[in-house]
Structures are given as structure tokens and as C-alpha cells.
Amino acid sequence: MENPNQASKPKFQIPTETVELPSKGRFYPEGHPLKSGTLEMKYMTAKEEDILTNQNYIQKGVVIDKLLQSLIVTEFNYDDLLIGDKNAVMVAARILSYGKDYQIEYKGEQITVDLSEVKDKEVEDATPSENGDFIFNLPKSGNEITFKLLTHGDDKKIDREVQGLKKINRDNDTSMSTRLKHIITSVNGDRETSTIRQFVDQGLLAQDARALREEYSRVQPDVDFKVYHIGDDGVGEDIEVPVTINFFWPDA
Numbered sequence: 001m002e003n004p005n006q007a008s009k010p011k012f013q014i015p016t017e018t019v020e021l022p023s024k025g026r027f028y029p030e031g032h033p034l035k036s037g038t039l040e041m042k043y044m045t046a047k048e049e050d051i052l053t054n055q056n057y058i059q060k061g062v063v064i065d066k067l068l069q070s071l072i073v074t075e076f077n078y079d080d081l082l083i084g085d086k087n088a089v090m091v092a093a094r095i096l097s098y099g100k101d102y103q104i105e106y107k108g109e110q111i112t113v114d115l116s117e118v119k120d121k122e123v124e125d126a127t128p129s130e131n132g133d134f135i136f137n138l139p140k141s142g143n144e145i146t147f148k149l150l151t152h153g154d155d156k157k158i159d160r161e162v163q164g165l166k167k168i169n170r171d172n173d174t175s176m177s178t179r180l181k182h183i184i185t186s187v188n189g190d191r192e193t194s195t196i197r198q199f200v201d202q203g204l205l206a207q208d209a210r211a212l213r214e215e216y217s218r219v220q221p222d223v224d225f226k227v228y229h230i231g232d233d234g235v236g237e238d239i240e241v242p243v244t245i246n247f248f249w250p251d252a
Helices: 046-052 055-060 063-071 083-098 152-168 175-183 193-203 206-219
Strands: 016-020 038-042 101-106 109-114 134-137 144-147 184-187 226-230 236-240
Touching (some): 038 083, 083 152, 109 226, 144 206, 152 175, 175 184, 175 193, 175 206
Antiparallel strands (some): 101 109, 134 144, 226 236
């Protein structure tokens, strides 16, 4: 029997919105919560503003991920989130939290862009293999490789590896080759990690590496950080929207 003297726990209704993912769920396995191509996100509260000002998170470079994890209502492993989908979630979070108007510096002037005009990147039809990766023949060497789309979890592994290598040699920047080692999933049918790493270090021609990066960009679902802006002279042009400190800290 309920104690009439016991105060009932208040229930607060926090509005949510459905965010459409650039991948449309195509590259997640069957049964995955994101296979539907959407996720649910709530509006920011004072709790999330505490996250944005958490100096520990800021210094570690994880503040945006902590924020997004707090805002996402749909339950799934955050490490599974494709990088392009994560960018879409970030834009949605900014609009839901502080509105669509975003001030940036352009050609020495402060202008306001409308983030609701940021659309998904147009991606040519690309069908992954049974393993979920893509087949690509390197144009110069003729080697056949397969590659995958990177997730947030992959990005964390790459960052840890690059930082570890910098501790050994501060002047050695391995970010580009390390990323390729995580993107490539097989070389001429060989899926051994040691083979892939040896190939990137010793057998991947610069011309082929560039072609691979272009192919990756072609098939990767993402958002297009370009909006159309009409200047004071009446001339309109597409401009790249930079993600600066003002993106989630508009009063900075």
C-alpha cells in the first residue's frame, strides 16, 4: 500500500526528435538498432551543459562524444556509430540545443549560416560485399583490396595508435598510413592484419593510396558541410561550414 506521506518521484517529459542518418542504416548488420536508418535524440538540459563545461572532458578531447552519448535516446553501442552518421547527429544536437543559426567568420566578416541547410552528402550507389566491405582495384599496381567504413570505435583505436607512435618518435606523423591500415580489410584476398600493415608500409603506392582515399570518400555516407550564402554584393556561393568552438559554445 502506498504511503501517502511519501512524496512521489516527479516525472518530467523531455521532448525528443528523430534524426535521419546519412547511411540510412544500410551499413549496419541485421538486427542492429541503427538498421532503421534513424535514431532518437532528446533536447539538451542543464545536465548536458555541465558536460560541455567539464574541463576534464575538454582536455581529453571527448567532450562532444560525452555530450552526444547523453543526448541519444536510442540504445546501441556508441562505438558502432559510423563517422558520417556521427557528424549528422552532431549537427542535429547543435540545432536542438542552440538553434539553427550559427555564426562563423567568412572573408574577415562575421556571418550567420543556417545549419538546417546542411544536407546529407550525395553518395553514388555502392554495394558492400558479404563481409560488409567494398572491393576496389588499385589503379596503378592492380592489387585488389577490400576496405570498410570507419566507426567511432575505429577512430578511437586509430587515435590511440597514432599517439602511441608519437611517444616513440615525436617528429613521425603516421596518421595517414595508420588510418589506411584500419580502413583496408584485405589485400588480394589475404585478411591477415600483418599482411595489411606490411602492404601499407611497403607496397601501397602513393598514387594508389590517393585513389583509395577518393574511393572511400565517394562511398562514405556523410553530411555535406556546405551551405549557400549570398553576400552583401548580392553574389551567392557555396561555403564550407567550419566546426569551431562556437558550434557548441555559441557564447565563447
